[in-house]
Amino acid sequence: MRYILKRLLTTIPIIIGVSFLLYVMLNIVPGDPVALMMGEHINPDTIERVRARMNLDDPLLLRFVKYLLDALHGDFGYSYKLKREVSTLIWQAFPNTLILAVSGALVSWIIGIPAGIISAVKKNTWIDYAVMTFALIGVSMPVFWAGLLGQYFFGLKLQWLPISGFDGLNIKYIIMPAIVLGWSAAATIARLTRSSLLEVMSSDYIRTAREKGLLRHQVVIKHALKNAFLPVITVMTIQVASLLSGAVITETIFGIPGIGRIAVSAIQTRDMPLLQGSVMFATVLIILGNLLADILYGFIDPRIKYH
Amino acid sequence: GSNGDEGASSTSSSSEATGSTAEKVQFVVPYDEDPGTADVAKTTEFYALPLNMFDRLVESVTVAPGKSELVPGLAETWEVSDDGLVYTFHLRKGALFQNGDEVKAEDVYFTFDRMLDPATEGLNTDFFDMISGAEARMNGEADSTEGIKIVDDYTLEITLDEPFGPFVAGLATPAGSVYCKKAVLEAGDQFGIDPALTVGSGPFKLAEWTVNDKIVLEAFDNYWGGRAQYDELVLKIVPDAETARMLFESGEIDVFNCDMARSQIPYFESNDKWKELIVSGPRVGVYYICLNQSIEPLGDVRVRKALQMAIDRENMLAQMFYGKGQLVNGIMPPGLYGYNSDLPEIPYDPEAAKALLAEAGYPDGFAFEVAQETDSPNTLKINEIIQSDLAKIGVDVTITQLDESTFFGIRKTGELPSYYSSWSADFNDPDNFIYTFFTEKNAVSRSFNYVNADIQQKIEDARIMTNAEERIATYQEIEKTIVHDDAAWIPLFELDHLFVVQPYVKNYTVAWNGWSDQSYYSIQIEK
Amino acid sequence: MPEDQEDTLIAADSIWRELLQSIYKDKKAFVGAILVIAFVIIALGAPIFAPYDPYEVDMAEMLVPPSFTEGASEISDNSYMIGTDFLGRDIMSRIIYGARISLAIGLIPPLITLAIGTLLGMTAGYYGGKTDYLIMRLADICMSFPSLLLAMVVMYTLGASLFNIFIALSIVNWGGTSRIIRAQTLSLKQKEFVEAARSMGVSKWKILWRHIFPNCIPSLIVLFTLSVPEAIMSEAGLSFLGVGAQPPMPSWGLMISRGKEYLFSSPWVAITPGIAIFIVVIAFNFIGDGLRDALDPYTKHD
């Protein structure tokens, strides 16, 4: 537990660093945010007043510190465009993104892990090539392209699945975005499972297991997989990041009201507080994902001992 | 007027979009962005909500394609004093807000005063700033608006500083929406956002709002004009045009706005199922190219004239818009009060254009920057055509894409490069075009930088003229000078606005001005 | 003293030789390599291969279907191998010219990323201590961002243009590289040959350059081949979201995102650049996978 706490503490400087970087990037953009936010008909006095209200004339660093302090209280400011509290918007969107990301991750495992295992076991046979190529097709198709084709065939032509929209845990709506999203992450998982399994399979203890009289598939299942999954777990980390990135596009195409949609529309409308808030949030998710992976790793691998 | 042609789209009605309310009769319209708020003090772009949730004193209704009429709204009658300065509105008795309160003059006063109140940071003040005392109110020098008086519960008197012909028409725009004082005070900044707190007197009541997903409006049972003929109006947020088209074809949404993807027009027109279901209407609006005269060499009128002649408008209209519209040679589009059909035609003549350029000292052309918003594929295509047209007279066009806010931010400073855009009428009056673009301050803030003292004077004069004929004549003269003598603007065309609706959607009409945002009150769903 | 042991020697000598051999041996990698070579040749020789001017708008020739389809010849007298787009531009020529952009996007950001990542990774690994801590936290920070969002933010700050995509993609992805290189440096640092060099008094930078860097090359190559397709995809994604390459640039990503409107009426407009991306990306992935098999010390011995 102390370890978990410690790891949690180490994420703090990262979170601060991330938010600072983001804050600076978003605030050095030329142009007056107020003028941008208020549209055409506004008179200059109002602009002045709003600037003052938003402390826009303070030095950047001071503003950042204020922002951070407010953020600590859960106050991420107001969305220019959607006229709501950023935190509220994000919390409303979060479950949708979570459902999408988790189901995307599941798909990537359902495709990636068996693909990796099969192609490791059948290394350098045509099955290996076929399976790995299948996994690769996912990364090699632009997500939006795959999404459009999916909508056309499975939504419009075959009418199997809804074209767009989201309805909580209603699986009908999740399947297509999850496949589009998950498939593109599957190749990473497949690759890693494959090479990790190959590495494990050539290790001495696998030979020991074979020598004990276990059959090849028993060895794979009983001895190799658990070891092979250790590095795969670490990749879950990177996966959180790539799933969130993918979600940006997937949510746009399938009209899922998630964090990614928020971020994209915030960019298009220059809604800085919303953009800052949503990217921050996604980033914190990724950091927590890392943490989770580390902790999980620690529990699966009895050797864990850091130097 | 809405800027550009990339507005939201609207559609009508099916019932299975949301499973939970399957028994209710719904009309589902797609929009490509979440409007954020229903409060017209806080938005200048998304009017679908106010148009359906609130009422105005006066409504402008579509009587025929491209034709509107001002009809009583919350005000049953109104009169204007002879000097054109005092307007008296007599409110309808028994009109209820959705919280059961009756609409009173105090609510109207409150609403208009709120728009002008600096604390509101209202965005649509320009429909009210001619009211006397408005300036003082806006500057924080007064606590109330002097020019608006509550005579009694059902009578309101508004005094202007100077006569302003289109004042009532302006109040009929969404900006004139009337709110319930009590509700607004209770809701604070949640007004227009929180369905439980947002109260209007319109035919629909805000019921559910899932940001970036959908907004559900319920028919208001006690609407003074009678309950709508279906149960729910759903605005579904569909950011992608292609998705919207598929949703439409699969019956999940009820209207397809062809502005979202004009390339679909031939498909719908040739499809047996849909071709009968296309609803079309002219847009009281004009597509144009703004020429920023402060950017050299556009200061030279010969150069501007050359550019006017170098663009093959006819081809553009035919190829990009499948001929759905007509060429315009001025600023005021057909359908607008004061439209001048006798303006001379601007010819497509690249040779003459070249000669003019040579005369101006640019025989080899020059570099020309065109700005546009990102994420407007249609504008981009037009710009690419402009790019290739101008290449034929040696002008080298760069297309610079800016996101929406930067685009408008820079435009306000007068430094935005030339751009292609469109304007359609908020209210049916030349003022909504001429003043909007060419009054001195707007000429800068729209990055025209057009200077002509004589014309400036005429624009101001025309505004307060009370003689209609004289006014129209002045506007037509102004228009001719700006477009044909000074070549400060390149008129392109007016476009029809096409919608496709599901077969069970009846009585769907295109708003007189061609907007995507309109009232869906009169629609019927017959499944 | 040793006999002539000529025959005990293994043929391969340099890493590049090894690399070529392993590509040649691996069927997938071989196919990938051929496709990539074709891609590079097409990109470099675009003016030679392109049948039309990729920028020329001709409204009369709008949306002409590919010449192999039945109706094509009725619509236009000219023959376009894979049709024209919504402005009457020849898609084939645009794809050929677009290969240049994809090539640049595929090469430049990954190279910059690798350079930054390698430099910082080696420095962190070799110097350790505070330097290491600082660099790695910085890497953590960069890796914590969802890369597409970060790229979008960068584009938001800098404005949309091809050049800015280079910058955005370069600063987004170095974290992963630096981690891998750092780990390798740490393990190489312990290797006896590094100690041997230190015992001779070879300076730190020379050790990094002569001993550590060359031994990171195999991983760098694998990383490179895998980040090329990633970069190409990222560009497509950014373009799709409207913050990528600017028209009239024939960027493949942009072509899809602009052609998607015609996906169903004139499918060739969006599908063909999609196929181009697909082929190039999968080709690089094939090579990457093959090289990984060959250069990965674990899967190598077999």
Place this chain on the structure above:
Amino acid sequence: MSELLMTASSLKKYYEVKVQSVFSGGKSKEVVKAVDGVDIEIGKGETVALVGESGCGKSTLGRLLINLISPTDGDVVFKGESIYGLRGKHDKAFRKDASIIFQDPYASLNPRMKVKDLIGEPLLTHGMTNAKERYEKVSELMKISGLKPEYANRYPHQFSGGQRQRIGIARALALNPSLIVCDEAVSALDVSIQAQILNLLKSLQKDYDLTYLFISHDLSVVRYISDKVYVMYLGKIVEYGDPKSLYTDPKHPYTKFLLDAVPIPDPSQRNREKMILEGDIPSAINPPSGCRFRTRCPFATDKCKQEIPEIIQMEHRGYACHYPL
């Protein structure tokens, strides 16, 4: 014997290691006393051997002696000067004068460098920038080490283990050092190759007047090659002396156990009397108090627990034990 080349006095090297565990929670800093107060004298032209079980600190000591790592405490004097104080030019001169050969012929040669660059690297580092000159020197070194100069353009993996070790030797010889530390230089080789290398080392010593610090865990090899043997246990020297008397008459019980444990390639000696040491070497983190060997020593008493035995000097020999055999 001969004049002293190098003296180490009360040399210590402690490593701090962080031990962290998810289960026990938290992390703790522990000190590994890899080398804990060692005195060593190396005479010019001698081969001094260092033996002991794995992990007892032999390599650490070897590295300390050529200033590859810096000590926690203590000093090493080489040719009258402390090596740790050396800076710049002097440090470079020392690095020229002392070199090292490693155990693993696979790990000690950079796989990405050609033989000529491997052997040429010390030359280049120490100022021989002329490529041609360097190449000639490399050829000469290869010949001396029993490699064909024609192989100069090959990579290490194109050689057998024995040949690689010769490359390592050529590289160590490149700068005409006076001291070479051989860290398990023959341990990884097969007997037949091991004999070749041992003989090569011996003949080079004669020809070039070299001094070796020969680190090994193989007592047979040590007996064959060395003039003086130091026995280490858990970071400390427990006994030293000339091989003959040390092997036939060990004073420290550990030395005796070690010798008994070595298998003898003669079946007729199979049933000789031998003592087998029980248990494992304790961890260098928190080593036992007093005599470090006491936990495994059958003769240990309370005294061994409390008092650290000092080195007792004899003629050419010394041992650290309260109860010598």
Place this chain on the structure above:
Amino acid sequence: MSDVLVINHLKTYFKTKHGMNPAVDDISLRLQMGKITALVGESGSGKSMTAMSILGLIPKPSGVIMPGSEILFEGKDLTTLKEREIAKIRGNKIAMIFQEPMTSLNPVYTIGKQLTEPLRVHQKLSKQEAKKIAISYLEKVRIPDPEKRFNNYPHQLSGGLRQRVMIAMAMICEPKLIIADEPTTALDVTIQAQILSLLCGVQKDLDTAILFITHDLGVVAEISDTVCVMYAGQIVEQADVKTLFDKPMHPYTKGLLKSLPRVDDDVTELYSIKGMVPNLIHLPKGCRFASRCPEATAICHQEIPPREMVSRDHEVFCWLPRKEVSNV
């Protein structure tokens, strides 16, 4: 008759990109009940591959056991068995101990789980029964505190202890034959002495045969009954241990013995066998050792030598005995 396992003409070849590698080339040997047979040879001489051939664990598909090879065990030819059948023998009737105790145990499972696995696989024992037996074996290999160790993970054990666990695991099904592939090479001499004495003790208890693979002639002398010397994939000399060390016949054996430094004696000059092992893929004609052999004559370079029985239990694969005979 007390042969546990008989190998006849075993050939295990590897397909490589440079050609066929005859890693094990025509080996015949018999392992007797209750005896320790040592297989010595330099690195790469094919010792491990001989062992792996017995258990059918040759890496596929590059490794092939050539037709004509025979490995007879309990009346069956192991080379012809199906995977399923041979799996029943592995760890049950023939067990194996490997060189690397550090890596030969699966790091993510307790040693208890790994130790009981053979019992559960082959004898289908319950967890409880298996645990009881396992703990008794941990005691047998003198692991202190066996109950506690049972639940330890491998990384919590020292190298010596792990090798003991490996031995316990090999013994646990009371096999007819244990193959020990360099079980002590990675250990310190002191631990090696412990393990060797343990192994000898165990072998006496169970009366199994042991095939002991090593490259250390010292170890061979200490524990084995019979010795086979391998060189470049072939057995060049085979004899009981005394004979081999007293009267080695093959020049290679003689050279090896002479190149050993001794701990019990001063050696002033070591003999060194010149050159190195030939590349198995491009083998010279004649005797594989000829190029390094100080006693080689023309015929050695020309023709493959005969297998000569110089006495009842002493076989040499060399031209020398013939020459001596003819000289006499």
